[in-house]
Amino acid sequence: MRISHLAAVLAATAANASAIQQVMKARPDATLAAARPKETGVGHFSxxxxxxxxxxxxxxxNERSSEWILVMGNEGGDLDSMTSALTWAYHLQHSTQNDTHPVKAIALLQTPTDALDLRPENKLALDNSKMSSGHSDLLTLDELPEDPDTLAEAIKGIVLVDHPIPLRKWRKAPILSIFDHHKDSGAGQDAKPRVFEKVASCTSLVARQMLDELEKLPEEYHMPHELLELILSAIAIDSGGLESATKEDRKIAQRVLTRSNWRESDLSDKMEALAKKLKDAKKDLDHLGLRDLLRRDWKGDLVDTPSPRTPTVSLGFSSIPYSMDEQIKNKTEFGELFDWFAIEAAWTAQVGADISVALNKYKTRDDKGKKQKIREIVLCVRTDVRINANQADSLFETVSEAIEADEFLKVKRWHRAGELGTRQMVWTHEQEEAGRKVIRPIVEAAVEAWDMEVPT
Structure with missing residues (x-):
C-alpha cells in the first residue's frame, strides 16, 4: 500500500510538474519565510x-538597488565561500566609510537559508563568531526581494569570490572584482582587483587584499575579532590545519592571528585545533536524508550547446560522502533502489535540472584489509524541462561515452547497473583526487559539444 501510495503521489506530481517548476525552479525553497532570531548575535560583526x-x-x-555591490561566492556555500564574501563586503564598506561616497556592499550567500545548516561546520563557525540564531544576520538567496535576472541589471555590480565566473542569472551585472583559487575562466577582464592564485583557501586571498589595503589607510577601521576568527576557521578547514597550506596561506593566517584574540597562541597549534573541530562537525551528517544530502553542496548552472533548438541545458552536481548502497539503505524511506531515484527526481524537478550528477565518495577495505577510497558517479538525464525523450537519450549517451572514455578515471559500471532505469547510470572509480573539479569539466565539455536536432 505504501508503494502504491508513493506511485500515486509521484504521478500526481508529474502531472503538475510544469506548473510547479515555473514557480520553484528559479527560487527553490522560496516559500520559507524569514523569522526573528531567537537569539540576537553579540559583537560588532553580527x-x-x-x-x-x-x-x-x-x-x-526605495528603488536604490543601484547603490549596492553584491559580494557572492559559489552556490555550494561552503565555509571558504561564505567567509570570503562576508570579509570583502565588510572591508568595502569600512575602508570607504570616510569617503564622500562610501561603498554599499553586502555578502549574498547563494543558498537558501534552511540549507546553511546542512553544512554543520558553517553553523559551528558562525556560532563561534557570535552571529544571530537562524542565520538572520545573513542575506541568502531565498531572501532576495527580486529575481536575480532583473536585480543583476539594477545593482552597481558584483564581486566574485571562490568562483571564477558568475552564474548565468547574474551575468548582466558588471563584475567589479574577482578573487579565486581555481582556474581562470576569462571572466571579468576589467575587474579590479582580479586575483587568481593557487592557495588552499580563497579566504587567504581576500584576507591578504583586505589587510594590505587596511594597513595603507590613514587610520585603520575597527576589525572585529569575530571576523578574524571566522577567517582563520575557513583557512584552517581548507588547508587541513595548515597541513596542505601554501606559504601564502601560512603567511596570511599568521597576519590574521596576530590581530585576533588568539594572538598569544602558536599558529600551527591553533589551526590544527580549529581544523579538527570543524572537520568533526563536517562529518556529522548521519541525521540528513537523501534530499538534504543532494542539495547541501549542489552546484549547477546553464550550459551552452551548439543546438539551435536547445541552446542551453541545466546541469547540476552534488557531492555526497556516502556510498550508493549506504544511501539506499539508510537515507531513503523504503531502503530500495527505486526510492533513491524518486527522491533524486523530485529534487531535480524542483531546481529545473536537465542533467544531474551525484559524486559519491567512501572508504572500504580490500581483501588484504588495506583501506581504499572509492568514488562513484551517478548520472541522470530528465526529459520534462528543455529536451524531449529522443534528445535526452542522445545527451545521456554523449555524456556517458565521455565519462567511460576518460583514460584517467577508468570507470567501471556499478554492481547494480543492470537494475537501473532509462537514462540512469552509476560508475565507480578509484581516482582519489577526481572530485567535482575533475568530473565537471568532462561532463560540461560533452554537453557543450552535443548537437542533436530531433523534431519535437
Missing part, C-alpha cells in the same frame, strides 16, 4: 551584518 542587511532591503524598497 551587529554590522544585521544592520547591513536591513539597509539593503530598505534601499531596494
Amino acid at each position: 551587529e554590522w551584518s544585521r544592520e547591513n542587511k536591513r539597509q539593503f532591503l530598505i534601499d531596494w524598497q
Whole structure:
C-alpha cells in the first residue's frame, strides 16, 4: 500500500510538474519565510551584518538597488565561500566609510537559508563568531526581494569570490572584482582587483587584499575579532590545519592571528585545533536524508550547446560522502533502489535540472584489509524541462561515452547497473583526487559539444 501510495503521489506530481517548476525552479525553497532570531548575535560583526542587511532591503524598497555591490561566492556555500564574501563586503564598506561616497556592499550567500545548516561546520563557525540564531544576520538567496535576472541589471555590480565566473542569472551585472583559487575562466577582464592564485583557501586571498589595503589607510577601521576568527576557521578547514597550506596561506593566517584574540597562541597549534573541530562537525551528517544530502553542496548552472533548438541545458552536481548502497539503505524511506531515484527526481524537478550528477565518495577495505577510497558517479538525464525523450537519450549517451572514455578515471559500471532505469547510470572509480573539479569539466565539455536536432 505504501508503494502504491508513493506511485500515486509521484504521478500526481508529474502531472503538475510544469506548473510547479515555473514557480520553484528559479527560487527553490522560496516559500520559507524569514523569522526573528531567537537569539540576537553579540559583537560588532553580527551587529554590522544585521544592520547591513536591513539597509539593503530598505534601499531596494526605495528603488536604490543601484547603490549596492553584491559580494557572492559559489552556490555550494561552503565555509571558504561564505567567509570570503562576508570579509570583502565588510572591508568595502569600512575602508570607504570616510569617503564622500562610501561603498554599499553586502555578502549574498547563494543558498537558501534552511540549507546553511546542512553544512554543520558553517553553523559551528558562525556560532563561534557570535552571529544571530537562524542565520538572520545573513542575506541568502531565498531572501532576495527580486529575481536575480532583473536585480543583476539594477545593482552597481558584483564581486566574485571562490568562483571564477558568475552564474548565468547574474551575468548582466558588471563584475567589479574577482578573487579565486581555481582556474581562470576569462571572466571579468576589467575587474579590479582580479586575483587568481593557487592557495588552499580563497579566504587567504581576500584576507591578504583586505589587510594590505587596511594597513595603507590613514587610520585603520575597527576589525572585529569575530571576523578574524571566522577567517582563520575557513583557512584552517581548507588547508587541513595548515597541513596542505601554501606559504601564502601560512603567511596570511599568521597576519590574521596576530590581530585576533588568539594572538598569544602558536599558529600551527591553533589551526590544527580549529581544523579538527570543524572537520568533526563536517562529518556529522548521519541525521540528513537523501534530499538534504543532494542539495547541501549542489552546484549547477546553464550550459551552452551548439543546438539551435536547445541552446542551453541545466546541469547540476552534488557531492555526497556516502556510498550508493549506504544511501539506499539508510537515507531513503523504503531502503530500495527505486526510492533513491524518486527522491533524486523530485529534487531535480524542483531546481529545473536537465542533467544531474551525484559524486559519491567512501572508504572500504580490500581483501588484504588495506583501506581504499572509492568514488562513484551517478548520472541522470530528465526529459520534462528543455529536451524531449529522443534528445535526452542522445545527451545521456554523449555524456556517458565521455565519462567511460576518460583514460584517467577508468570507470567501471556499478554492481547494480543492470537494475537501473532509462537514462540512469552509476560508475565507480578509484581516482582519489577526481572530485567535482575533475568530473565537471568532462561532463560540461560533452554537453557543450552535443548537437542533436530531433523534431519535437
